[in-house]
Structure formats: structure tokens, C-alpha cells
Amino acid sequence: MIYREYGKTGKKISAVGFGGMRFERPDDFDRSAEMLVHALNKGINYFDTATFYFKGKSEEIFGHARSELVRTGKNFYYSTKSMAKDRESVRIDVEHSLKRMKVDSIDFLHVWCVLTPEDFAARKAAGVIDEFRKVKEEGLAKHISISTHMSGNEIRDLFEHEEFEGVTLGYCATNFPFREAGLKAAIEKNMGAVIMNPLGGGTIVNNPEAFSFIRMNEEQSMVDAALHFLLSNKGITSALVGFSNKQQIDEAVAAVESFKPYTAAESERLKQSIQDDFQSMCTTCGYCNVCPVNIPVWAFMESFNHVLLDGSFKVAERLKWHWALKINELDRCTGCRQCEEVCTQHLPILQRFELIRQNARGK
Ligand code: SF4
Ligand code: SF4
Incomplete structure (x- = not known):
């Protein structure tokens, strides 16, 4: 496994992270928790969930898995998110997350799903961002990050006057020009940069013919190619894959293990191959x-x-x-x-x- 520094936090996280939004059987806590243990044993140490994934069950699965993860003796980090629109709701979400995940402090707490600059401004005006920082001061969270679906330019503009320790954003071989400026700004500010949807929601893997241009050689699977494209950017800390089963964990780990950075010429060829339409899928x-x-x-x-x-x-x-x-x-x-x-x-x-x-x- 490759580990990369998460911005200035001093934490090193795995180049592939565990996305807790696609459990095959979220009602089966034992089976789902086993997936986290399997992932940690394979080297994945960043586990990402959110308050609403499976109506809170994803966080509960994380809580169910926690004692087994601790028993391995390995370092691991829990990340979760709150979409709260006012101070009181931030507090309520954090208290629920701590309880469900069975932790005293959340490693990475995200201001979740910021869709537009107006959305961010409204949350800030309502005291939401201050409340996140207060939660950190009180020790209930170690790091505050932001998760956003804004365009690259909007993200870049936000980071000109707002400080976060990291960002989680959608970016993949099909839509990267749309968010490029935001990712670049985060890297320049030495923030952690976690990529969600690295496989384009399955679009890339399920349409190998249309996306064959992202493969640099015959040996690469589509999962390998999509992840190698991302990992070739050293500023990207981790790519979050939403896992449904252990086989998918093994595939993603194998992709990291076979990773060789793309040359500048290869990256350029890939970027040139992207057709405009792929950005709008x-x-x-x-x-x-x-x-x-x-x-x-x-x-x-x-x-x-x-x-x-x-x-x-x-x-x-x-x-x-x-x-x-x-x-x-x-x-x-x-x-x-x-x-x-x-x-x-x-x-x-x-x-x-x-x-x-x-x-x-x-x-
Ligand atoms: S599908 Fe039509 S009715 Fe439904 S949210 Fe969109 S615009 Fe509104
Ligand atoms: S249209 Fe597709 S990309 Fe847009 S919000 Fe719905 S599912 Fe997501």
C-alpha cells in the first residue's frame, strides 16, 4: 500500500480509502464490519462515512467494527460528514456520529456536500463553520475538512479566503477538467485532497470500450487505469472507493500495488483524449x-x-x-x-x- 501525507495534519493515509456508502448488506453488521477489518489488514487505513449513509447505519457499522480494528494494533482513521445548516444541528450530528462510531473524537470531520458558493455562504452566516471549529477546539474532532461538488473555479475562489485542512471532491478520468482548478488550489495550499467517485460511479468500469483510452497497457484493468490516472498526481492524497464486497477491496488494493506513475507524456495523451461530453455524465x-x-x-x-x-x-x-x-x-x-x-x-x-x-x- 502507498501512504500519503494528508496536508499539514501529520497523518499518513492510504492511497485508496474505504467509502462506506455502498455496503451490499448494510443490515448485516457483522458481515459489513468484516469488510473494514479486511480492508485494514490489506493496508487501507482511511475509512469514510457520513451521517446519512444508509440513514446512519454506515456509521453504526463503523462503530461495530471499531473494537476489531483496534485489536489489529494498526493505525486507522475515521472520517465522517455533517450537512447541518445551523449551529445546533452541527452539534446534534457530531454527538450522533461519536455515539454511532463509538469514538471520543472524529479524526476527519467534513462540512458536507457544499453545492454552491451561496450554499457555503448561507452555512457560514448561520454559524455552521464556526461551530465546526469549536467542535475541533473541544477535541471532539481532530481535523476539519470540506466535501464539495462545486466547480473547480468556485472551489479555488473559496480557498482564497477559507481555511480547511483538507477537501473531498469528485474527480475522475471522465470529469477532471470540471474540478481541476479546485484540486490544484487545494494542493498549492498543502491541503489533504481526497477523491470521491474515482471510478465515475461505475461508468468507467462498466464501459471499457468507451474509456479504453485511459489504459496505458494491456495488463491494466479499468479499475487499475482509473486509479493509476489519479495516483499519478502526487498531490492527491487518497481515492475513496465505495466498497460493496471484499473482492472489490482486493481489486483496489491490487491496483495500488501495481501502480507505476504515468509519465508526463502519458498523462498529457490521456487528457487530450477526454472528449467534452465525458465531463457531463x-x-x-x-x-x-x-x-x-x-x-x-x-x-x-x-x-x-x-x-x-x-x-x-x-x-x-x-x-x-x-x-x-x-x-x-x-x-x-x-x-x-x-x-x-x-x-x-x-x-x-x-x-x-x-x-x-x-x-x-x-x-
Ligand atoms: S424532475 Fe421535474 S419536478 Fe422533479 S425536481 Fe426535477 S424539475 Fe422538479
Ligand atoms: S443527475 Fe446524476 S450526477 Fe446529478 S445528482 Fe442526479 S444522480 Fe447525481
Whole structure:
């Protein structure tokens, strides 16, 4: 395993981190906790969760695993996040996280899911950021970081006047130009830089033909290639992979073990190969599950990914065979744009709905 310094904190964390949002059976605490122990034994020492993953169960799994992890005698770190919008809620979230994860202090506590500069400003005005710092002063958290889905330029601007010890942001071979400036700013400030969604929500791994250009040689699997691309940037501290089972942990660890940094020419060739459309793909993160009329926006956007990938307009077939959905679900859309406001990829969702409708009408 490769370990990298998390900014100025003095902590060294594994180049692949454990994302606690994709447990296969979150109700089975013993089985899920075993995955954390397996990961630590394989060298992964950064475990990331959040207050709402599986409605708090992910943090409880971390709590369930803790005594076994301690028994290994190895160093490990717990990271969690709060999306609280006021001081009191920060306090409530932190108290719940400490209790659920069975720790006295959270190693890395994140201001979670900052979507826009206005969102950050509103939280700051409500005293949320001060409360995070107070939590640290009281010893309830060791480090305060931020997790954000803003664009690269917005992140860069934020870091010009706000101090955090690290940042967690979505960045992968399909969307990196969108966040490049933010990552660069974090690295220049010597912050920890943790990457979420390094496999593009499965898009890269599940579409090997479309993304074959990220492989530098025949031996690389798609997981290897996606992770090697990230690790070639020395400023990236860790790539968080949401694990569902032990096999995925083994694959990610093997990818780190076979890592050889890309040469400058290889990195450049890869960057040149990125087509504009790849920057605007749905990562199936699910943050758009806010629709007041319950339209499963993510399923429509995931289906639209395939239009971008291979040009074939098979949205209706994909909706039908994968999720038993019909295009006329969109008739219920009121155009309120709540989904667009929270989309982590800032996708033009309504515009894509219209293209889907137009294409269906043309058939
Ligand atoms: S714009 Fe349509 S799909 Fe999006 S949240 Fe509003 S009603 Fe739902
Ligand atoms: S549409 Fe946006 S918010 Fe919804 S799942 Fe896709 S990337 Fe995430």
C-alpha cells in the first residue's frame, strides 16, 4: 500500500480509502464490519462515512467494527460528514456520529456536500463553520475538512479566503477538467485532497470500450487505469472507493500495488483524449432524489449517459429493462428545477428531459 501525507495534519493515509456508502448488506453488521477489518489488514487505513449513509447505519457499522480494528494494533482513521445548516444541528450530528462510531473524537470531520458558493455562504452566516471549529477546539474532532461538488473555479475562489485542512471532491478520468482548478488550489495550499467517485460511479468500469483510452497497457484493468490516472498526481492524497464486497477491496488494493506513475507524456495523451461530453455524465450519486413528484431523475440521466457514450438513443429500452420505467413518467415534471439545483455534476437535466421526449416523439 502507498501512504500519503494528508496536508499539514501529520497523518499518513492510504492511497485508496474505504467509502462506506455502498455496503451490499448494510443490515448485516457483522458481515459489513468484516469488510473494514479486511480492508485494514490489506493496508487501507482511511475509512469514510457520513451521517446519512444508509440513514446512519454506515456509521453504526463503523462503530461495530471499531473494537476489531483496534485489536489489529494498526493505525486507522475515521472520517465522517455533517450537512447541518445551523449551529445546533452541527452539534446534534457530531454527538450522533461519536455515539454511532463509538469514538471520543472524529479524526476527519467534513462540512458536507457544499453545492454552491451561496450554499457555503448561507452555512457560514448561520454559524455552521464556526461551530465546526469549536467542535475541533473541544477535541471532539481532530481535523476539519470540506466535501464539495462545486466547480473547480468556485472551489479555488473559496480557498482564497477559507481555511480547511483538507477537501473531498469528485474527480475522475471522465470529469477532471470540471474540478481541476479546485484540486490544484487545494494542493498549492498543502491541503489533504481526497477523491470521491474515482471510478465515475461505475461508468468507467462498466464501459471499457468507451474509456479504453485511459489504459496505458494491456495488463491494466479499468479499475487499475482509473486509479493509476489519479495516483499519478502526487498531490492527491487518497481515492475513496465505495466498497460493496471484499473482492472489490482486493481489486483496489491490487491496483495500488501495481501502480507505476504515468509519465508526463502519458498523462498529457490521456487528457487530450477526454472528449467534452465525458465531463457531463451522471455519476448516479443520487443527490437528485429530491423531486417533489418522485421522478427518479438519476435513472433518466444514467440512461442519457449512454447517448453520450455511444450515440445510440436507447433511453426508453434502458429505462424499461433496468428500472421498469417509461418515458411518460416525465409528464409529471413541473419544471421546478430542484433536481438541477442539487445535481453534483451540474447537469442540464431539463434540457436532457426535452431531448429524451423529442427523440421518443420522433419514433
Ligand atoms: S424539475 Fe421535474 S424532475 Fe426535477 S425536481 Fe422538479 S419536478 Fe422533479
Ligand atoms: S443527475 Fe446529478 S445528482 Fe442526479 S444522480 Fe446524476 S450526477 Fe447525481
